[in-house]
Amino acid sequence: MKKTLMFDALREATDEEMDKDKRVLVIGEDVGHYGGSYKVTKGLHAKYGDLRVLDTPIAENSFTGMAIGAAMTGLRPIVEGMNMSFLLLAFNQISNNAGMLRYTSGGNFKIPIVIRGPGGVGRQLGAEHSQRLETYFQAIPGLKIVACSTPYNAKGLLKAAIRDNNPVIFFEHVLLYNLQEDIPLEEYVLPLDKAEVVKRGLDLTIITYSRMRHHVMQAVDILVQEGYNPEVIDLISLKPLDIKTIAESIKKTHLVIIVEECMKTAGIAAELIAQINEQVFDELDAPVVRLSSQDIPTPYNGKLEQATVIHPQQIIEAVKRLVKLKA
Template structure:
């Protein structure tokens, strides 16, 4: 085992897959000579050269289209969005091409492409750089969506995503790149469609993902001191949602809190609530609580920015509220 930063875990995954398969290549803004805005592609250009680590112009729709075309011909592109917010400029290519071409070609084309990069609310990055695009992409048929949360799952998930024959949107949180974790020295892969049971418990199910996992874990320390035993699930897969894991947990706890950084309207939590109400409503002993970001552009001002997202105390308060509602 070795201690590794998340950005290094992602770089290791990319390097290992590039070494094994010459069809794997990276493209995006500043991924080559500069080594990536968050150093995920550091030193890869020196090792693999211009044709496998391509620096692109600031033209997201163009290089996304080029990557999808390359995937159709049998290559395995990894597209880095310098900031995932910029990929809104390539929304047409991602939705109408990456998501649908395997179906509209009658299965003649595979689209083995990974679209990855930093997103989420950082520290005073401004509204246009603080987007949470998971809700935007959730409705697009044909895409898989993954949100890593630790260096360990980041590496295992990225390796699986690169080998998948379908388009994978791979979300990394801008504030988690310097997170450290122990990684096994041997090769490993993680499934793209399974949630992770972070903590087993019996009183209340807390479902979360990405950076909010760490806020939940911090809150749980205090919740346990209040005498409650929460179960924590990290979704990891945002499309498809692992509803089986959520249902299994609800059969034990009968109470559900969803914590997300996504906006409340049309967010990931909204879809989970809909599916739980459709299929597992009888498991519930209390109304579902949803803790989401405010439905406003993220302010640049630091104090206002902090007020738009969820922090541990709000999670603690939500658990107290749902537990007191049935006592």
């Protein structure tokens, strides 16, 4: 095991896959000589050269379209969005091309492309740089969507995404890049479609993903000291949702809280509640509670920005209310 920062874990995954497979390449703004805005591609240009670590103009629709074309010819491109919000400029390429070409070509083309980069609410990055785009892409057929949350799962999931023959949208949170954790020295790969049961418990199920996993665990540490015993699930896979793991937990606890940084209206929690109601409604002892961000553009002002997202104290209060209601 070795202590590794998340951005280093992502860099190691990219480097290992590029070394193993000459078809893997990186495309994006400042990914080459500069090493990426968050240093995920640091040192790769010196090792692999211009053709495999390609600096592009500021033209997301163009280089994303080029990467999709490269994938159609058999290459395995990794597109880095300097900020995932910028990839709204490539929404047409991601939806009409990446998501649909395998189907519309009758299976003649595979689209083995990873589109990755930082997103989420940072620290005073402003509204346009603080967007959570997971539900924008969730409605697109043909995509897989992953949200990493630790250095360990970041590395294992990125390696799996690079090897997958389908387009994968890979969300990293801008505030988690400096998160440090022991990860194995030997190679490992994690499944793209499985949730992680972070903590076993009996009182209720807390479902979360990305940065909110850490807010949830801060709350859980306090709750456990007060005698509560929640179960915590990190979704990891946002599309498809691992409803099997979620259903097994609900059949045990019968109470659910969903904690997300996504907007409340039409967010990940909204889709998850729909699937829970369809599949395990009779197991619920109370309606599902969702704790989501405010439905407003993220303010630049630091205090207002903090007020838009969920914090551990709100999670603690929601757990106590729900458990008390059941009692």
